[in-house]
Amino acid sequence: MTRTIPLFLAAAALPGLAQPLLKSPEVHSDQSVTFRFRALNAKVVLLDREGAKRAPMQQDERGVWSLTTDALEPDLYGYTFVVDGTPLIDPSNPLLKPNLLNTQSVVHVPGAGPWEAGDVPHGILHRHFYKSGVVGDQRDFYVYTPPGYNPNATPPYPVLYLLHGYSDDASGWTAVGRAHVILDNLIAQSKAKPMLIVMTLGYGAPEILSNGRRGINAPDLRQRNYDRYRDALLTEVIPQVENAYRVAKDRNSRAIAGLSMGGAESLFVGLNALDRFAWIGAFSSGGLNEDFNAAYPALDAKANSQLRLLWIACGKDDGLIGVNRKLDEWLKAKEVRHAFTETAGAHTWMVWRRNLAQFASLLFQAKPE
C-alpha cells in the first residue's frame, strides 16, 4: 500500500520539487520577456514563439536554458520550448493555449488592446453539450451573451457564429482568442452592437485530425468535413441557439466568420446560404477549395443585394496570403462586393484577435435593406 502525501504538504520530499522553482516567463517593465526551462542533459533547446523564428536558448551551469527577447508589443503569444526536436510547454507557466494537435504555453505582455480584461460590464459564457446526429458524437458549443443580456429584449439580439481553425477546439476563440473580452470592451465603448457569439466545434468529420496534420490537405476528407460541419451548424446548433436565447432569426441579424479552416468554412457555408447569412467574415482562410467556381457555384453580382458585408483579411506575412489574394481577384471578376484587407502579421492569433475586433465593430451596424 502506497500512502501518497499531498504536494503542498511535502514539497521537499518530492525529487522534482526539490529543484528551485523557475520564474518563466518573466515579463520585464520594458516589455522584453525572459523564458527559462530546466533541461540538464538536452543538447539544443529552441524557443518557438508565435509569429517569430525559432531561436536558440542558452544553458547555464545549473542546467537552466534561457532567452530574453527584445521588447514585445503588448499581446498574448503562444510558445513552446523545442527540446532536442520535441516541442514542450513551459512547466513553470499555467497559462495554456488548448489545441488538439499542439498545446502551447502563452505569455501575456500587458498593455492596451481590446483583449485586456477591463473594469467594464462582462458578458457570460455558456457551454452547451449535445449529441450530434449529423456527426455521431457528443460535442459542445459556447455561447457568449453580452453584458446585461435580457431574455425579453426587443428587438432580439443579432448573432455571430464564430469558427475556429484546424486543430483548435470549441474553446479556442475564448481561451486563446478572448472573444468574450474583446466584445465586452467594444460594447462598453459603443464600438460594437450588443450581440451573441456562438462558438461551435468546427469538425464535421473529426477523423480529419487523426492522421497527424495531413487530413486538412486531403480534398475528399476536407470537403466531407465542411459538408457535415455545415449540416451540424444549420440543423443542430442554430435551432438550439434560437430556441434557448432571445435572438433574431432573420438573415440580417445573422453573421458567420472564422479563422483559417474556419474562414474556409465560413465562406463555404455563408456564400452558399445567403438566405441565412447577410454578414460573412474570413480571417487568414486556409484549406480553401481553390476551384472557387465549384466552391461557390451560384455566387455572382446578384449577391450584392443580399450581402451586407463580405470581409476578407489576411496577414501579409502569412503563407496563405497568395490564395487569399486569388480569392479577392476572383470575387472582383465576379463583381461580388467585398472588403479585402491585408494586415501586418502572419498566421497567428495576434492577427485574429485584431481581425475580430475590427469585424465585430462593423457587424449589424448599417440599416437593413
Added chain:
Amino acid sequence: MTRTIPLFLAAAALPGLAQPLLKSPEVHSDQSVTFRFRALNAKVVLLDREGAKRAPMQQDERGVWSLTTDALEPDLYGYTFVVDGTPLIDPSNPLLKPNLLNTQSVVHVPGAGPWEAGDVPHGILHRHFYKSGVVGDQRDFYVYTPPGYNPNATPPYPVLYLLHGYSDDASGWTAVGRAHVILDNLIAQSKAKPMLIVMTLGYGAPEILSNGRRGINAPDLRQRNYDRYRDALLTEVIPQVENAYRVAKDRNSRAIAGLSMGGAESLFVGLNALDRFAWIGAFSSGGLNEDFNAAYPALDAKANSQLRLLWIACGKDDGLIGVNRKLDEWLKAKEVRHAFTETAGAHTWMVWRRNLAQFASLLFQAKPE
C-alpha cells in the same frame, strides 16, 4: 520579414514535426496503457501518474521513452513525465488537467463510471466574470444548470457550492472533476435531485500561490485566504447567483462542499454559518486549522437540529487521513452528528469524483425540518 507557413500546410518543413508522431497515451483493450515520450538526451525519465508511485520509463534506440502499465481501473488519471527532474506534460496528448502550479496530462481509461459522458440530457455550464471588491481582482465562477433547467420552476432549485483544492482554479471541478457529467448522469438515473452547482475561485488571498507551495502552510496567510474567500462567497457570489438563477434562498436548499483546501474552506464557512448552509461536505480536507475549538468556536450538539448532513470523507492512503480522523474524533466528542467515510485511495481526483457522486446523491433528499 519572416513569412510563416501554417503548420498544417508544411508539417515536413518544420524540424520538430519531421519526427514521426508518437501515439501517447495508448489505451489497450485490456485497460493497460502505454505512455511514450521522445527525449533523445535525457538520462532518467519517470512516469508520475496520479495515485501511483513514480516509475522509470525505458528508452529505445530512437530516443523514445516508454512504459506500459498493468491494467488500470477505468477512470481519468493525471500524469507527467519527469525528465531529469523536470515534470512535463505529454506533448502527444491534448487532454490536460489545468492547474495553477502543476499542469498535468490526463489519460482516460474508458469504462463504467458516473464521469463518463453518456447519451443522457445534459445541463449547461455558465461562466461568469466579475470584479471582486473583497479580493480586488477580476475573477470568474462557473454555474451548472441541470438538464431542462426552467427559470420559472416551482419550487426553485437547490444549490451546491462546490470548492476546488489548492492550486486548482475555478475550472477544476468541471475540467478535471467532471462535476457536470456526474450530475447529468445521476439526475438521469434519479439518483440526485436536479440542482445547480456553483464553482468559485477558491482564493481569498491569491498571494497564497505566489511562494511556490509554501503558502498553504503559513497559518496567517492561510487564514486570511479563508476569511476573504468566505466574504467573497457570501457577499459577492451568492447574491449574483441568487439574482441570476431560479434558486431557493433558504438554508435547507443550500449546500457547501469541497476537496482538500476546499474541504477546509467548506467546513470553515459552513460550520460557522449554519444559518445559511444545512448541508456540508469535506473531501480529503487539507490545510485545516487543527485547533478545531478555535476554527469552529460555536459548534456543539445544538448544531444537530440545523445540520441536515455533515459528510466527511478521506482516502485511507491519503497523507491527510490522520488529521481527518482527528476531526472525526473531535466531532464525536462534541456530539455533532456527522458521517465519516474512509474510502479506498489517496489524495487524487479518482477519489473526489466518487466522493462527489456519493455526496450529491444524498443532497436535498430528506424532508425539511
